[in-house]
Amino acid sequence: MNQASRPGRGGRPAQISVDQITAAAIQVLDREGLDALTMRRIGSHLGVAAMSLYRHLPGRDAILSAVVNHLFATALADLDAGPTWSGALTGFAAAYRRMLLEHPNAVPLLATHPVDPDTAVPVLAVLLERFTAAGVAQDEALIRIQSVGVYTLGHALAQVGARPGAEGERAEGGEGDGAEAAQDQAELDYYQRWFDAGLQAMVTGFEHR
Amino acid sequence: MNQASRPGRGGRPAQISVDQITAAAIQVLDREGLDALTMRRIGSHLGVAAMSLYRHLPGRDAILSAVVNHLFATALADLDAGPTWSGALTGFAAAYRRMLLEHPNAVPLLATHPVDPDTAVPVLAVLLERFTAAGVAQDEALIRIQSVGVYTLGHALAQVGARPGAEGERAEGGEGDGAEAAQDQAELDYYQRWFDAGLQAMVTGFEHR
DNA sequence: GCATGTATGCTTACCACGTAAGCTTACGTT
DNA sequence: AACGTAAGCTTACGTGGTAAGCATACATGC
Numbered sequence: 251m252n253q254a255s256r257p258g259r260g261g262r263p264a265q266i267s268v269d270q271i272t273a274a275a276i277q278v279l280d281r282e283g284l285d286a287l288t289m290r291r292i293g294s295h296l297g298v299a300a301m302s303l304y305r306h307l308p309g310r311d312a313i314l315s316a317v318v319n320h321l322f323a324t325a326l327a328d329l330d331a332g333p334t335w336s337g338a339l340t341g342f343a344a345a346y347r348r349m350l351l352e353h354p355n356a357v358p359l360l361a362t363h364p365v366d367p368d369t370a371v372p373v374l375a376v377l378l379e380r381f382t383a384a385g386v387a388q389d390e391a392l393i394r395i396q397s398v399g400v401y402t403l404g405h406a407l408a409q410v411g412a413r414p415g416a417e418g419e420r421a422e423g424g425e426g427d428g429a430e431a432a433q434d435q436a437e438l439d440y441y442q443r444w445f446d447a448g449l450q451a452m453v454t455g456f457e458h459r
Numbered sequence: 460m461n462q463a464s465r466p467g468r469g470g471r472p473a474q475i476s477v478d479q480i481t482a483a484a485i486q487v488l489d490r491e492g493l494d495a496l497t498m499r500r501i502g503s504h505l506g507v508a509a510m511s512l513y514r515h516l517p518g519r520d521a522i523l524s525a526v527v528n529h530l531f532a533t534a535l536a537d538l539d540a541g542p543t544w545s546g547a548l549t550g551f552a553a554a555y556r557r558m559l560l561e562h563p564n565a566v567p568l569l570a571t572h573p574v575d576p577d578t579a580v581p582v583l584a585v586l587l588e589r590f591t592a593a594g595v596a597q598d599e600a601l602i603r604i605q606s607v608g609v610y611t612l613g614h615a616l617a618q619v620g621a622r623p624g625a626e627g628e629r630a631e632g633g634e635g636d637g638a639e640a641a642q643d644q645a646e647l648d649y650y651q652r653w654f655d656a657g658l659q660a661m662v663t664g665f666e667h668r
Numbered sequence: 669g670c671a672t673g674t675a676t677g678c679t680t681a682c683c684a685c686g687t688a689a690g691c692t693t694a695c696g697t698t
Numbered sequence: 699a700a701c702g703t704a705a706g707c708t709t710a711c712g713t714g715g716t717a718a719g720c721a722t723a724c725a726t727g728c
Contacts, residue, residue, distance in 0.1 A: 260696030261704030288685065301687075302706045310686065361570040361613075364620045390656075396617065397657030401606070404570075404613025408605065411573045447599075448606030451664030458663055469725030470675030498715065510716075511677045519715065671728080678721070685714075692707070698700085 266296050268306050272316045279317065279355050287314075311363075318359050319369040325349030326373045335380040336453050339394065342377055343402050343449050350406035357410045360403055394456050401448060409441045475505050477515050481525045488526065488564045496523075520572075527568050528578040534558030535582045544589040545662050548603065551586055552611050552658050559615035566619045569612055603665050610657060618650045 274295040279287050289300040289310055307313055326345055331338030350357050374395060381391035483504040488496050498509040498519055516522055535554055540547030559566050583604060590600035 259703065260694090261702085262694045262706070264705060266705090289687080290685080298705095299707055300685095301708085304687075305705055358571050361616050362567050362620065364617065393653050393656050394660075396653065397610070397614075397660065400613030400617050401610045401657070401661075402613075403616070404609030404611075405606075407570050407612070408573065408609050411571065444602050444605065447602050448610070448661065451603075451606065451668075452610075452657065452661045453664070454667055455660030455662070455664030458667065459660075468674065469723085470673085471677070471723045473676065475676095497713085499713090508678055510679085513716075514676055669728100671726105673724105673726080675724085676722080678719105680718090680720100682717080683715095686712095688711080689709090690707105691709100693705080695702105695704085697702080 264306075266298055266302070266306065268316065270296060271303060271306060271313060272320050275313050275317050276321070276353070276356070279359075280353055284355050284358060289313075314359055315363050315366070317356065318363045319366050321349055321353060321356055321360070322346075322365045323369050323373055329373070329376055331376050331380050333380070335377075335384050335386065335391070335394075336457060338377050338380040339398055339453055339456075340449060342374070342395070343398050346399065346402050347406060347445065350403070351409070354410040357403070357406050361407055397456075398449065398452060401452060402445075405441075405445050405448065473515075475507055475511070475515065477525065479505060480512060480515060480522060481529050484522050484526050485530070485562070485565070488568075489562055493564050493567060498522075523568055524572045524575070526565065527572045528575050530558055530562060530565055530569070531555075531574045532578050532582055538582070538585055540585050540589050542589075544586075544593050544595065544600070544603075545666060547586050547589040548607055548662055548665075549658060551583075551604065552607050555608065555611050556615060556654065559612070560618075563619040566612070566615050570616055606665075607658065607661060610661060611654075614650075614654050614657065 271292065274292050275287060278291055278295055282291070289303055292313065293300040293303055303313070307316065325348070326342065329338075329342060329345055331341055350360065377395060378388065378391055381394070382388065386394075480501065483501050484496060487500055487504055491500070498512055501522065502509040502512055512522070516525065534557070535551065538547075538551060538554055540550055559569065586604060587597065587600055590603070591597065595603075
């Protein structure tokens with residue numbers, strides 16, 4: 251069987267690991283886009299044939315899920331939550347959002363492949379504590395966390411979907427690079443303000459219950 | 460050139476139209492899933508070869524965008540907004556959500572392909588009026604509408620992502636159909652309550668500004 | 669009626685993808 | 699040295715989007 255075969259007895263030593271595959275996939279994804287995230291391309295990034303990946307993972311979709319879980323887990327690994335649940339919640343949203351904007355090509359993946367609960371729950375444990383410490387029931391706490399989570403992801407989808415990223419699509423206007431950069435900055439500011447407004451509304455709405 | 464060639468002068472009469480392609484795509488999508496949404500399958504649904512579709516649309520991605528815009532527009536066509544902006548906003552969310560749950564296989568498409576502004580703006584005009592009538596600036600109104608929009612879409616992603624829909628994946632438990640149906644209903648209720656909670660929080664949060 | 673122009677649909681072909689099957693290689697153990 | 703085992707490789711199949719060129723069916727002008 252593949253994956254997690256006990257290294258006890260012999261066999262050819264592995265050249266690659268699941269973690270390396272995941273890392274290579276993230277590199278390809280960030281640098282070349284979602285369409286370039288093919289088995290052959292990932293394999294060649296590791297100096298290995300495409301079919302060799304199947305010795306470690308059952309298929310392409312498993313790689314995508316591994317990418318999703320890895321990005322989510324590392325983005326929220328060092329979540330030092332503030333004392334209040336609302337502070338911890340906005341901190342979670344900020345960290346999640348930062349990861350999404352750093353990996354824009356991964357956003358559609360996050361949208362399509364749900365994070366494995368076994369990955370998410372431990373990471374969000376700190377967050378849950380702030381709620382229970384404040385006397386909020388677990389069900390309610392989960393609803394608030396997940397509501398902020400889906401809002402953050404949905405917002406990132408809108409932001410990166412509007413700007414497909416790798417493709418060059420502006421071919422008409424003749425403004426110079428300076429004006430272009432200024433325009434980009436204005437757009438970033440717009441999305442950030444929008445995000446903050448929606449997030450704050452949701453959090454204050456939860457406070458008023 | 461393809462698409463919108465004036466029907467003034469001659470030429471072979473068209474057997475299919477963009478609207479028919481869109482409708483066929485939605486049928487295939489609903490009945491057979493996103494993976495089945497191929498050029499050949501859409502063509503055969505219309506009694507036409509795959510390549511014939513290219514006479515009306517530039518490629519597969521254009522069909523996906525057409526599906527997105529059509530679903531969005533028809534879902535929100537008859538939005539009779541209540542007198543208050545908050546009522547209109549929750550009405551918008553409900554109509555949007557209803558469409559998403561009726562077309563679960565389309566949810567990933569909505570996530571990936573932004574709705575064309577020329578489609579969205581007229582549909583949401585009624586909504587905007589309620590805000591301006593209440594003295595809310597357009598920028599702020601748009602932020603509120605879009606925040607609710609991305610929350611609704613993000614939530615639907617979580618709901619349908621958890622349950623891939625067409626695939627059969629429950630193969631172990633031996634509970635009868637009755638228990639299964641009850642479980643499904645409980646799950647639906649859970650997601651609906653979660654959705655309502657997050658939506659209400661956001662709306663009340665916007666009211667408290 | 670017939671030639672001409674034009675838009676539509678069809679056929680064929682190409683290349684890239686995911687992945688199933690079977691073989692080869694490089695280890696630890698005996 | 700022989701064997702068992704796990705990893706990697708080669709080959710091949712089916713399916714996808716779509717580029718190129720041909721066949722078809724209409725309106726128009728003679």
